[in-house]
Amino acid sequence: MKRSGTWGLLNWALIGATVGALVLASGGVFVARGADPIKIGFGMALTGGLSANGKPALLAVQIWKDDVNKRGGLLGRPVELVYYDDQTNPATVPGIYTKLLDVDKVDLIISGYGTNLIAPLMPIAMERKLTILGMFGLANNEKYRYPNFFQIQPAGPDPQTSTAIGFFELAATQTPRPQTVAIVGADAEYPQNALVGARELIKKFGFKTVYDKTYPPSTVDYTPIVRAIKATNADIVFVASYPPDSVGMLRAAHEVGLQPKIFGGGMVGLQFTSVMTSMGSMLNGVVNYDFWAPEPTMLAFPGIKEFLNEYQARAAKAGVDPLGYYLPPYSYALVQVLGQAVDATKSLDQQKLADYIRATEFNTIVGRVKFGKNGEWAKGRTLMVQYQKVHGTGIEQFRGPGKKVVLYPEELKSGAIIYPYSAAKN
Amino acid sequence: MMARPARALLVGLAVVGAGIVVAALRVNQYVYFAGYVVLQYVVIATAWNILGGYAGYVNFGTPAFFALGAYTAVFLIQSTRAPLPVLILAGGLVSALLGLGIGYLTLRLRGVFFSIATLALSIVLQTMIINWEYVGGSRGLSVIRPSGPPFGSYVTFLFTVMVLLSVVAVTVARFIERSWIGRGLAALRDNEEAAECMGVPTLRLKLFATTVSGFLLGVAGAPFPYYVTFVEPNSAFNLDYAVNALAMPMIGGTTSWVGPVIGAVLLGTAQQLATVTISSEMNLFIVGVVLVAFVVLAPEGILGLVRRLRGR
Numbered sequence: 001m002k003r004s005g006t007w008g009l010l011n012w013a014l015i016g017a018t019v020g021a022l023v024l025a026s027g028g029v030f031v032a033r034g035a036d037p038i039k040i041g042f043g044m045a046l047t048g049g050l051s052a053n054g055k056p057a058l059l060a061v062q063i064w065k066d067d068v069n070k071r072g073g074l075l076g077r078p079v080e081l082v083y084y085d086d087q088t089n090p091a092t093v094p095g096i097y098t099k100l101l102d103v104d105k106v107d108l109i110i111s112g113y114g115t116n117l118i119a120p121l122m123p124i125a126m127e128r129k130l131t132i133l134g135m136f137g138l139a140n141n142e143k144y145r146y147p148n149f150f151q152i153q154p155a156g157p158d159p160q161t162s163t164a165i166g167f168f169e170l171a172a173t174q175t176p177r178p179q180t181v182a183i184v185g186a187d188a189e190y191p192q193n194a195l196v197g198a199r200e201l202i203k204k205f206g207f208k209t210v211y212d213k214t215y216p217p218s219t220v221d222y223t224p225i226v227r228a229i230k231a232t233n234a235d236i237v238f239v240a241s242y243p244p245d246s247v248g249m250l251r252a253a254h255e256v257g258l259q260p261k262i263f264g265g266g267m268v269g270l271q272f273t274s275v276m277t278s279m280g281s282m283l284n285g286v287v288n289y290d291f292w293a294p295e296p297t298m299l300a301f302p303g304i305k306e307f308l309n310e311y312q313a314r315a316a317k318a319g320v321d322p323l324g325y326y327l328p329p330y331s332y333a334l335v336q337v338l339g340q341a342v343d344a345t346k347s348l349d350q351q352k353l354a355d356y357i358r359a360t361e362f363n364t365i366v367g368r369v370k371f372g373k374n375g376e377w378a379k380g381r382t383l384m385v386q387y388q389k390v391h392g393t394g395i396e397q398f399r400g401p402g403k404k405v406v407l408y409p410e411e412l413k414s415g416a417i418i419y420p421y422s423a424a425k426n
Numbered sequence: 427m428m429a430r431p432a433r434a435l436l437v438g439l440a441v442v443g444a445g446i447v448v449a450a451l452r453v454n455q456y457v458y459f460a461g462y463v464v465l466q467y468v469v470i471a472t473a474w475n476i477l478g479g480y481a482g483y484v485n486f487g488t489p490a491f492f493a494l495g496a497y498t499a500v501f502l503i504q505s506t507r508a509p510l511p512v513l514i515l516a517g518g519l520v521s522a523l524l525g526l527g528i529g530y531l532t533l534r535l536r537g538v539f540f541s542i543a544t545l546a547l548s549i550v551l552q553t554m555i556i557n558w559e560y561v562g563g564s565r566g567l568s569v570i571r572p573s574g575p576p577f578g579s580y581v582t583f584l585f586t587v588m589v590l591l592s593v594v595a596v597t598v599a600r601f602i603e604r605s606w607i608g609r610g611l612a613a614l615r616d617n618e619e620a621a622e623c624m625g626v627p628t629l630r631l632k633l634f635a636t637t638v639s640g641f642l643l644g645v646a647g648a649p650f651p652y653y654v655t656f657v658e659p660n661s662a663f664n665l666d667y668a669v670n671a672l673a674m675p676m677i678g679g680t681t682s683w684v685g686p687v688i689g690a691v692l693l694g695t696a697q698q699l700a701t702v703t704i705s706s707e708m709n710l711f712i713v714g715v716v717l718v719a720f721v722v723l724a725p726e727g728i729l730g731l732v733r734r735l736r737g738r
Contacts, residue, residue: 084701091653095698096701098458099456116566119655119656120656143568143570187557188564189566193565216553
């Protein structure tokens, strides 16, 4: 009896311990479930041609995640990012997003950086009726007209002319009014789109085209191209180029002594800190598109200063663009939109989120964002900036205002154009 | 004698059947996406091996043939919305024609000079596509998949199609290897002059090999537009295809039809896993390291290694 009593006691102790452990564990499970993270999945160009922008974009999204989690997450749940490197290769995108959706079971997706990486995501999202937020894609939704797609690049309802519109509008208002135009660009996705838009605008403003040619993206020597343009004596020179050729064209323009009245337009790359600090005073006078500049008009938006402080503090460690003035604020704004939509609808339901995003004006670090036709910004806001008074190649000068003066649009204007180009050059 | 081809046919049918079963099971969608890429490499590696392994003519122009298949499909989708089987057949035929033409022009070149010529072919073709606006030019083109595919989703369907194409490619390779053509190709690989003297019709055999290899590479490329749904020159002419097409047979073993299959399955799966686990920078790094290791340690690939371990 005694023995069995001991056993009984032991048994009870065991049962008690097991039950206790189970209760604790289930408590743990419930806690874990309560705090189950909301997963946001995406592919990002961390290697390959677009990685110089993809990595800063990733950092911006990570900063947002940390900010949100500090405030208690979304719907009371922490936010977790699940991302893979798409290698700047569209062929990897279908695999990556099905992995995210079917294996990692992410709750929300955003796109990777760039038109070509968004394009293969569209059918996947449409097939599953997902809400997608696109990061800097040009006219991705024109063919699909998918109502649940939203895109953060402020190109506006007419993406093709968005890069060039400010440039030609500015040109048309100068005195003496320039008459002739030379347009040139690379045989690649973005430049071709920009040139199509430029041609349309040239017609609209009644300029006369004297040069309209493209060059292969692998070009290394740009002096023959610039010489040919110089020979036409064009008043306006519009260049649509990717970073390597932007640098090449600008250097060649200086070597050859190209002196149009207004020069620039759609040169990708001049916005990047590494390019600005290598080109230095060669940038003076160039009028080029941009999305963000440290001018008072742009710094007025709530949260932008805090974001940039955080970004710049973390950029060195992450080994990315140290200033982060081009893509990062918009990448942050993109997830801000998503976060605000989740908070407001108190839901992860894709359709509810899309309906909310479509109907709402969002307050973000890049200003007020309202989406319109095809998920583009209802009103375009591509800036035209002019590089002015750049001395040498020091990075510090680019942190403050006055070097990249916003000329367009009117409501964000922070200074006056120096015209003609040659007057600003030195 | 009759039993062998019949058995091969049975095995082939069994594999296709298994593919259909896997597709009908509707397991995790990711399996089909990753599986498609691996199977695509089975076709590419097998096709490359017909010329590179059997005949010993190293082709660096794989992306050209693959992309030509893909762009033929894009052209037909744009112009006639042709169904997938037509796209595959047309992609194969156009690439086969390119193979024949290139073979005719360049097979007088031997060894490394032939390889250089094929590398140049890829660049020439890419430049042409970049300047051809109808198929998207340098901007690329979004392709909308037909609606209402079998097996619920289009990629599941594409996966099944790729299973079928792999079986066809492997069967063709196996047939070539075991017939007089394969023996002729092996002879010219070892010593072209000697083979010629022995009465092997070397030029005709080489032309045959470039054509069949081109055909299969084109076939592998034709469903690509529907897989990615967005075709642009940089990804269609990606150097990865050239590197993998060469590495996979090298790793598996170039002398037999099994080699490329083993290589493609191993390396293809490893790459798919690396992309979503470690980092994709590791992707080509893995290929590079494994390739160097095999060339140095096991020049006859896994097959050679197995044979060596078994035999001696």
